[in-house]
Amino acid sequence: MSIRMTRALLGVATAFTLLGAGVSASATEILAIRHWSSPERTRIVLDLSGPASYLHRELGSPPRVAVDVADSHFRIPVEAIPIDDGVVERVRFNRLAQSGKAQVVLDLTAATGYDVFALERFDEKRDRIVIDVRKPAAPASPMPSVTPSGRPRAPRQEHAIDPETFGDFVVMVDPGHGGEDTGRQNPDGLREKHLALEFSKALADEINSRVGFRAELTRTGDYFISLKRRRDLAEERGAHLFVSVHFNSAPSRTARGTEIFFVSLRGAEDRMTRELVEAENSADLVGGLAPRDEDTTTDLTRMLVDLRQSDSVERSQQLAVALNDHVDRVPNVVTRNVKQAGFAVLKSLFIPAVLVEVGFLTNREDANLARSSRHRERYVEALTDGLVEYCERVEIPRLGWKIHTVSRGESLSQIAGSYAMNLQALRDANQLSGDRIREGQRLRVRTR
Numbered sequence: 001m002s003i004r005m006t007r008a009l010l011g012v013a014t015a016f017t018l019l020g021a022g023v024s025a026s027a028t029e030i031l032a033i034r035h036w037s038s039p040e041r042t043r044i045v046l047d048l049s050g051p052a053s054y055l056h057r058e059l060g061s062p063p064r065v066a067v068d069v070a071d072s073h074f075r076i077p078v079e080a081i082p083i084d085d086g087v088v089e090r091v092r093f094n095r096l097a098q099s100g101k102a103q104v105v106l107d108l109t110a111a112t113g114y115d116v117f118a119l120e121r122f123d124e125k126r127d128r129i130v131i132d133v134r135k136p137a138a139p140a141s142p143m144p145s146v147t148p149s150g151r152p153r154a155p156r157q158e159h160a161i162d163p164e165t166f167g168d169f170v171v172m173v174d175p176g177h178g179g180e181d182t183g184r185q186n187p188d189g190l191r192e193k194h195l196a197l198e199f200s201k202a203l204a205d206e207i208n209s210r211v212g213f214r215a216e217l218t219r220t221g222d223y224f225i226s227l228k229r230r231r232d233l234a235e236e237r238g239a240h241l242f243v244s245v246h247f248n249s250a251p252s253r254t255a256r257g258t259e260i261f262f263v264s265l266r267g268a269e270d271r272m273t274r275e276l277v278e279a280e281n282s283a284d285l286v287g288g289l290a291p292r293d294e295d296t297t298t299d300l301t302r303m304l305v306d307l308r309q310s311d312s313v314e315r316s317q318q319l320a321v322a323l324n325d326h327v328d329r330v331p332n333v334v335t336r337n338v339k340q341a342g343f344a345v346l347k348s349l350f351i352p353a354v355l356v357e358v359g360f361l362t363n364r365e366d367a368n369l370a371r372s373s374r375h376r377e378r379y380v381e382a383l384t385d386g387l388v389e390y391c392e393r394v395e396i397p398r399l400g401w402k403i404h405t406v407s408r409g410e411s412l413s414q415i416a417g418s419y420a421m422n423l424q425a426l427r428d429a430n431q432l433s434g435d436r437i438r439e440g441q442r443l444r445v446r447t448r
């Protein structure tokens with residue numbers, strides 16, 4: 001059993017000491033409990049009335065995680081919440097009256113790793129404590145044999161391109177936001193995270209129906225996923241193209257239309273684009289990034305990736321133009337210009353990557369279109385036509401895997417750098433938990 005206190009919370013504890021006894025009179029309230037299950041973890045979020053210090057510990061047989069929130073009480077019913085997602089069985093609540101603590105206990109299916117961290121108030125989000133329970137040793141997930149929406153994949157026609165030689169074009173479809181991070185919303189309650197997921201699933205289905213193409217999704221449900229993880233997934237799944245799906249909003253209700261962006265290695269140009277980039281890039285702040293998720297890419301790797309990326313900027317622009325041309329033909333759609341901007345989700349990707357802002361939720365016509373399934377079908381068909389046309393016209397760098405045999409004195413980060421791979425992706429591809437490797441070890445690495 002281990003008892004740990006996070007560094008961030010030690011800071012809060014100090015603040016309490018400095019403020020003195022008066023603070024404990026106004027105890028923190030736990031206002032809500034929310035939870036999400038993703039393929040990689042279960043996330044439990046406690047919404048608090050203010051910052052609080054906490055302790056967490058693991059308990060064995062049966063496996064549990066207990067989080068004690070100091071000087072606080074529940075403003076929610078204290079009946080257990082069943083979760084039963086194969087990782088967490090349920091969440092229980094205890095009042096520890098003696099010590100003035102509120103205790104949250106997670107009953108786990110099996111002992112596994114977890115993180116607990118605090119998130120500060122941000123925009124309309126309250127102070128929060130986040131408990132992430134990782135799925136026990138999830139193997140690198142193979143491609144599911146059903147489409148993301150659960151429909152079985154249509155039987156394949158004969159391949160125009162010999163799959164043995166070339167394989168499918170893999171398109172990573174990235175529904176923006178998710179979980180804690182709702183993205184934009186309009187006064188009618190239309191939420192970007194839900195619309196982005198619906199559009200992305202429809203797009204993935206459409207891509208999967210085309211011969212020689214295959215889609216992967218960065219998320220398949222309503223849960224948070226970091227911007228870095230989205231990029232890493234593209235790399236791990238061997239994606240050739242990356243399409244991030246979003247919806248926009250604006251102070252003016254007349255602003256409408258689709259905007260397609262490709263990455264800029266510099267900052268964004270105009271004010272409106274700058275604000276949009278800030279909003280999209282804040283996803284990690286809103287959604288909650290565990291300290292361990294922080295970017296661990298070495299400077300060398302980043303530099304090599306950036307060098308490699310400069311030629312993918314041009315390809316990304318061509319892809320953006322191809323998509324824009326096709327979307328422009330969809331009835332009722334207004335297209336604005338193809339633009340270049342510094343979206344974090346597109347950075348450090350060395351495959352052609354675009355971000356599609358489908359429409360403005362603050363505009364009545366765009367919002368109506370976003371709700372229409374008929375429109376959605378036409379829209380994703382046009383996007384797919386654009387993808388296919390682009391792939392036929394441009395020679396796509398084919399990414400593949402090969403085996404690298406470790407030579408004497410080589411480090412994992414050196415190997416990552418020499419293949420322009422992200423260090424974590426290299427660890428994941430080889431199921432390494434740390435950086436220890438030995439001479440003669442065979443590692444899967446990316447090539448192009």
Ligand SMILES: [Zn+2]
Pocket residue numbers: 176177183184192246247280
């Ligand atoms: Zn967005």
